[in-house]
Amino acid sequence: MNNAPAAITYSGLKPYGQTGTGRTLLVTAQHRQLLDGFKKISEIPSSEGYYAKSITKAVESLRGCTAPVNSFMKNGTPNRRCIVFSGFEIEYETGSYYGGPQTDVIIVDIRFTNDKAKGEKRAALWQVNINNTGRWEPYDNPNPKLLGTPRVPGSEDCPIKVGINGYSEGLEHAARLLPDHIARGEERALHHLEKTGYQLFYVPQNSSALKAGWTFIKNLGRSISPSDLEAARILAHHMKEAHDQGLYVEWTSHRGGSKVLTQAMKLLSRKKINLKGKQRIFLSDYTSSHYEADIARRAIGMDTRDSKWYNSTKGVAQLVGGQSLGASNLACSIxxxxxxxxxxxxxxxxxxxxxxxxxxxxxxxxxxxxxxxxxxxxxxxxxxxxxxxxxxxxxxxxxxxxxxxxxxxxxxxxxxxxxxxxxxxxxxxxxxxxxx
Structure with a gap:
């Protein structure tokens, strides 16, 4: 008696977009049914519709590019890759399965991670506003996509403000920390931010020892952690997302968020992406080299016209991590x-x-x-x-x-x-x- 599992079969996926140009996408019958369902949901104006549209659009994007900024390659398998988003990830393989001029893409798995994002275990974008008691409070669910709003359209006169946290006690703590840094400590700017709200790219803190924020000192000088690298890939995707929509965005990082922001910019530079001066960064109380950040922001065409683009109190973490005991200031100047x-x-x-x-x-x-x-x-x-x-x-x-x-x-x-x-x-x- 043969108990071997049945072979998985794949077939070509009909394009959800206007045309069928690009690579052939191969999916299982189960994934085809799933994506067809998401396509129908994406046509309904709702938060679920946005989420569904993000998934179908991500799948369709693989027809044109098999290695976007939020992708990585599986160790030891040059053809197996994965693209990560805050609420889902897609694992796929590339190869010439039909023998055509382009490599085909076979969707191996679509995994949903929205519960992890909602549970503060995966990097995600959250809308934060002042509640009735005057406290900064994030929405109940993260945003699948970086979008402008009627109040903050993402124009040159009214750019989208996004904060990137570092070491914090959780989502709500990070939501309270970032407004003062986004406003650069100015009461007028903070008052305006209270009217419009802001978006927080929350980077989870995966150590219970972060109570006082001291554990970052032992991590200074080390390469970026796997969790921060995943966060950087998701952040790079949102930066590319804003670029594709022509949005103006200001990214403000706090503490270890500067490392995630710098890595995201490096990922964009590897893809030769030019933001054409529509986005800019501000490192507030940074704990990673602002010299590296300076090189990365110039490489991708960030707006570099502001002479003051970083601010830090010079504590141990800032000196050792952010400035290399002062050398980064000179390096940036030279x-x-x-x-x-x-x-x-x-x-x-x-x-x-x-x-x-x-x-x-x-x-x-x-x-x-x-x-x-x-x-x-x-x-x-x-x-x-x-x-x-x-x-x-x-x-x-x-x-x-x-x-x-x-x-x-x-x-x-x-x-x-x-x-x-x-x-x-x-x-x-x-x-x-x-x-x-």
């Missing part, structure tokens, strides 16, 4: 000077760059000879020389300690003294409560 400055403006910018580095270390008159001596006497690179000087003389001990306490950098800090002021205020309140 990169901008060499590669992105007009020839007739280089002399003036050189003076500004040198003055900036000098002020950061010991002063304009002392910095240059000190760096030169370190380079000559110890065979150090200029970056390492600046690192040493920064470590010795630049950072005030009190400022670093205060800025390294997670509860003191949840809000947007306009200066290095803000965390110290926050700490003093907390101490004063405790003293007052004791006296009572």
């Amino acid at each position: 990169n901008d000077l060499i590669h992105h400055t007009k020839p007739d403006e280089r002399a003036g910018k050189t003076v500004v760059t040198v003055a900036s580095v000098g002020g950061t270390v010991y002063g304009v008159h002392q910095a240059a000879p000190t760096i030169a001596n370190l380079v000559a006497n110890f065979s150090l690179t200029p970056a390492y020389a600046i690192t040493i000087l920064n470590a010795i003389g630049f950072v005030s001990t009190a400022g670093v300690i205060a800025a390294s306490i997670p509860s003191l950098n949840e809000g947007y800090n306009k200066s290095a003294m803000d965390p110290i002021a926050t700490l003093a205020n907390k101490a004063a309140k405790r003293i007052a409560s004791v006296k009572k």
Whole structure:
């Protein structure tokens, strides 16, 4: 008696779009029935309709591109790939099954992950608004697609604001953290944001040890984790999604969200995607190299006209992760000077760059000879020389300690003294409560 399972058979999928051009898509009878059902649901204006349309559109997109920005290859199998979205993922194989001029695509599986996204276990996009009690509150379900709204159409005058969290205690905590950073600490901008709401690209925190936010220090300098890489692929898809719709978007990252944002931009650059200046980033309290972020944002045609595109209180995490003990500031300045400055403006910018580095270390008159001596006497690179000087003389001990306490950098800090002021205020309140 033969108990072997029946062979799986595939057949060509009829196009859901206007034309049948592109690669042949092969599916099982079960997946064909599933996709036909989603096609009918997608025609109904509703949240379920948007979700269904996202799935059918994702499948159809494989006719034109088998390796989109949100795809990855399975280890050891060069023909097996997977594309990830917040609510679902599609596993497929490529090969010349019909012997035509193009590779065919065979859909192996369609897996639904919306429960994971809703349960804060998978990166997803959430709409966040002020509720009746004046608290920031995310919607009950994540958004399958980045879209403009009547209030925030995604135009040049009214771009879509998206926050990307890093280390937080969960979705609701992240939703409360990001508005102050998106508004750059300005009350007027925050008041406007309260009227329109914002979108949060929530990156799950998969460690119970994140209570105080300290575990990120041990991860500094390490390569991106698998969960953050998955989040970066989903984020890259949303950035490409906005690009395809011609939307203007401002992406603001907080803490470890800067690593996910930078990786997403790198994924876009590998596909030679040019955003044509319609999107821009702001790294607020970043904990990954803003030099890498600068290279990545320029490679994909981000809007780089703002001179202030990052802000950070210089705590341990920011120095070690974000600035490499100060070297990233110089690296960004030199990169901008060499590669992105007009020839007739280089002399003036050189003076500004040198003055900036000098002020950061010991002063304009002392910095240059000190760096030169370190380079000559110890065979150090200029970056390492600046690192040493920064470590010795630049950072005030009190400022670093205060800025390294997670509860003191949840809000947007306009200066290095803000965390110290926050700490003093907390101490004063405790003293007052004791006296009572």
